[in-house]
Amino acid sequence: MNGHKRLPPWHEHFRLPNGRELLIRPIRPEDADPIQGAFALLGPEEVRQRFLYALKELTPEMAQRLCHPDPRTEFALVAAENLPPGExxxxxxxxxxxxxxxxxxxxxxxxxxxxxxxxxxxxxMRKLVKWTRTKKLDRLYGDVLDHNHPMLQLAQSLGFKRMREDDTPGLVRVVLDLNEL
Structure with a gap:
């Protein structure tokens, strides 16, 4: 026995290049307060790149909704300190x-x-792709601001194809066909 405890499903220790270790795990209801509190630490551009518009705060209702995914149709992960959810x-x-x-x-x-x-x-993203494959879906997609080059490069490197959204200027839809190898 090597002394390592087996982690629950969808849990993974992830070591950053700087040596800091995070725990990737499914989101928990207790994460709502820390997520809401950390929202204030995000820069306006970070918020706009994710929400596609300026958002001043993450309301308690939004945080609660995010932290209570419907397991039949939604999957959410966090990368957090290796402390109990809520802390x-x-x-x-x-x-x-x-x-x-x-x-x-x-x-x-x-x-x-x-x-x-x-x-x-x-x-x-790899974990989201894996989850969508367990659900036997055909496609995984996301809308990305056309100047969010890091996200567009990441998506391309994972096999996503770009499709411009004609009705929403400034956005690019990236799509992964899950039926391709």
């Missing part, structure tokens, strides 16, 4: 939600600038 500072949130009456899911990822550019977004 851990959350550095990133990733979510996939099945679009009603389709075989598609929409993703959203927000990685704080404090931990951005260190491979965390890639790992979270």
């Amino acid at each position: 851990a500072l959350v550095g990133a949130v990733a979510r996939a939600s099945i679009t009603p009456r389709t075989r598609e899911a929409e993703f959203a990822i927000l990685v704080s600038h404090f931990v951005a550019g260190q491979g965390l977004g890639r790992q979270l």
Whole structure:
């Protein structure tokens, strides 16, 4: 026996290049307060890139909704300190939600600038892809601001294809066909 405890499903220790270790795990209801509190630490551009518009605060209602995904149609992960939910500072949130009456899911990822550019977004996206495949969906997609080059490059490196949204200037839809190898 090697002394390592087996982690529950969808849990993973993730070491950043700077040596800091985060725990990637499913979001929990107790994460609502820390996520709401950490929202104030985000820069306006980070918020706009994720929500596609300026948002001054994450209301308690929005935080509660995010932290209570419907397990049949939604999946949400956090990358947080290895502390109990509710106490851990959350550095990133990733979510996939099945679009009603389709075989598609929409993703959203927000990685704080404090931990951005260190491979965390890639790992979270891989987990979202894995979840959508367990649901036997055909496509995973997300809308990205056309100047959010890090997200567009990440999506392309994972096999997503760009599709410009004609009705929403400034946005690019990235789509991953889950039936391709």
